[in-house]
Amino acid sequence: MEETLHAIRSGQVDALVVEGNDGPQIYTLQGLDAETNRFRGAILDQVNDAVIAVNHENCIIYLNSAAERLYGVTISKALGQTLPQIYNCRWGHEDDEAAAMTALLERGEWRGENVHIRRDGIEINAESSITVLRDVSGQSTGILSVIRDVTERKCSENKVLVSEIRYRRLFETAHDGVLLLNPATREIIDANPFMTEMLGYSHRQLVGKELFEIGLLKDEAASQEMVRKLSRTNQVRYDDLPLKGTGGQLHEVEVVANLYDEGGLPVIQCNVRDITARKRSEEQVRLLMAEVNHRAKNLLAVVLAVAQQTAKYGDLPSYVKRLSDRIDGLAAGQDLLVRNLWQGVEVSDLVKAQLAHFEDLIGTRILMHGPCVQLTAAAAQGVGMALHELATNASKYGALSNFEGQVHISWRVTAAAKPGFSMSWTESGGPRVVEPVRKGFGQVIIGRMAEASVLGTAEIRFHEEGLSWTLNAAAENVLTGRNQNESAQGDA
Amino acid sequence: MKAAMTAFASARYVLRLYVTGLSPRSMRAISNTRWICDTYLSGRYDLEVVDIAQHPAEAKDKQIVAAPTLIKTLPQPLRRFIGDMSQTERILLGLGLDVQLP
Numbered sequence: 097m098e099e100t101l102h103a104i105r106s107g108q109v110d111a112l113v114v115e116g117n118d119g120p121q122i123y124t125l126q127g128l129d130a131e132t133n134r135f136r137g138a139i140l141d142q143v144n145d146a147v148i149a150v151n152h153e154n155c156i157i158y159l160n161s162a163a164e165r166l167y168g169v170t171i172s173k174a175l176g177q178t179l180p181q182i183y184n185c186r187w188g189h190e191d192d193e194a195a196a197m198t199a200l201l202e203r204g205e206w207r208g209e210n211v212h213i214r215r216d217g218i219e220i221n222a223e224s225s226i227t228v229l230r231d232v233s234g235q236s237t238g239i240l241s242v243i244r245d246v247t248e249r250k251c252s253e254n255k256v257l258v259s260e261i262r263y264r265r266l267f268e269t270a271h272d273g274v275l276l277l278n279p280a281t282r283e284i285i286d287a288n289p290f291m292t293e294m295l296g297y298s299h300r301q302l303v304g305k306e307l308f309e310i311g312l313l314k315d316e317a318a319s320q321e322m323v324r325k326l327s328r329t330n331q332v333r334y335d336d337l338p339l340k341g342t343g344g345q346l347h348e349v350e351v352v353a354n355l356y357d358e359g360g361l362p363v364i365q366c367n368v369r370d371i372t373a374r375k376r377s378e379e380q381v382r383l384l385m386a387e388v389n390h391r392a393k394n395l396l397a398v399v400l401a402v403a404q405q406t407a408k409y410g411d412l413p414s415y416v417k418r419l420s421d422r423i424d425g426l427a428a429g430q431d432l433l434v435r436n437l438w439q440g441v442e443v444s445d446l447v448k449a450q451l452a453h454f455e456d457l458i459g460t461r462i463l464m465h466g467p468c469v470q471l472t473a474a475a476a477q478g479v480g481m482a483l484h485e486l487a488t489n490a491s492k493y494g495a496l497s498n499f500e501g502q503v504h505i506s507w508r509v510t511a512a513a514k515p516g517f518s519m520s521w522t523e524s525g526g527p528r529v530v531e532p533v534r535k536g537f538g539q540v541i542i543g544r545m546a547e548a549s550v551l552g553t554a555e556i557r558f559h560e561e562g563l564s565w566t567l568n569a570a571a572e573n574v575l576t577g578r579n580q581n582e583s584a585q586g587d588a
Numbered sequence: 589m590k591a592a593m594t595a596f597a598s599a600r601y602v603l604r605l606y607v608t609g610l611s612p613r614s615m616r617a618i619s620n621t622r623w624i625c626d627t628y629l630s631g632r633y634d635l636e637v638v639d640i641a642q643h644p645a646e647a648k649d650k651q652i653v654a655a656p657t658l659i660k661t662l663p664q665p666l667r668r669f670i671g672d673m674s675q676t677e678r679i680l681l682g683l684g685l686d687v688q689l690p
Contacts, residue, residue, distance in 0.1 A: 113644070119645065151619055
């Protein structure tokens, strides 16, 4: 007790505790200042921002309830501790800390952001306002920090930033042109790189222009009409618009315009797709389909003619067999043409295809000789049918009907001012040949039909030692452009 | 006496400091007490600061009559110190710490 009295007398005591009727009462011994401090403390306890005051030794002399919550500490444990015992700071850049210290020294305050790392490792994005505390004489007594937890805001900002980067990248790298327009002025306010490359305008040249000024719509009235439509329907689509670049190159484009709200302001986004290549491809497909249709009709006409002519000779069972063989021959030639995309057929390939049944004899009893040249589709069809007919005939009555006969097939291109194409089929060693009394359809095929296919002449001779067939025509009627001018030296 | 001092040299201290709000003397008492603890009882003390303005009932329970007051609960015996804790030598002696100050 004596010690207590001594302390009170020597001015070391702030307050006395006296037991009253309503419990213990605290009597402060410092008058107005103490009450003011208490009042301020009560207010600071109510604010949502963390408030921490430290003295010159960096010891915490005050922290409010918000600071307790933010840093996960209690006032009783934190008071008197140093700040690093509560949290550590991480700065965005290595110079930031020095800049903050300089600001405190020179201006007595610093505002900024950094990361506070609590003792339990939790990181807080802190927006701090730090002020130097001074006594009545102006002497610095410590610093007061008001800290706002902006972690959630930072997180949102980061999400917005990531989103911005992601969609900006889409905009920058899209392989469609994108134009953004102000609906009020109808002027372009932004354009992506694909759009500038497609048109040959720089970004600066595009911005401020209306669509009709870059040739996307025909005139100002069309531009106004588009905006009117957009205001009613929010979307306008143009499937096929011509668009000329600054270099004169013409693009066919598909435009989809949408009206959007961007933070309360309307904006028009035009997606411009270059469909030039697609249109070209569609046109090629259309031409190809027409060509396929034409060829199919031709082929059907040939089949019809073959069927009719075949029917004129022989009985029904032989008719079926002969027709079937002839259609097989047509099909073999057709396969070659399709394989070569209707661009022509090598003569040697045509011969091998039509003589597929005699594959084992090629090189021994069937000898081929001629340059590597390509027949047109029409010539291949006629010559193929003739070869098929000749082979069938040889196997029935001619050089391939016994074990000794041979067939020589040769072709050549004559080197002259106007090159010619000549092909021959010469049989030998077969049974003695007698010229038939009547002409069957087989002779029509190797004669008139072959002639018609090459716009040339066909000659059939029935020598006793074997049949011979020769076809002559101008090379330009028979061969593809690829090899009309080539030398006729090579052999198959 | 020497044996008691030796026991104190390794004991864990439980201390409670009673202050009143943000008064300068209270702040000094907090700062001085922390300094003494960190310097002479590093790693073996538990200090709690109580604002009796906010918790007057605690003052009654512990028979606090003035603030700032520092109470040493452990190691026994219980000891009380009143003031801003600036008299380091007196506090150390009261805490049972046999320390030669410079």
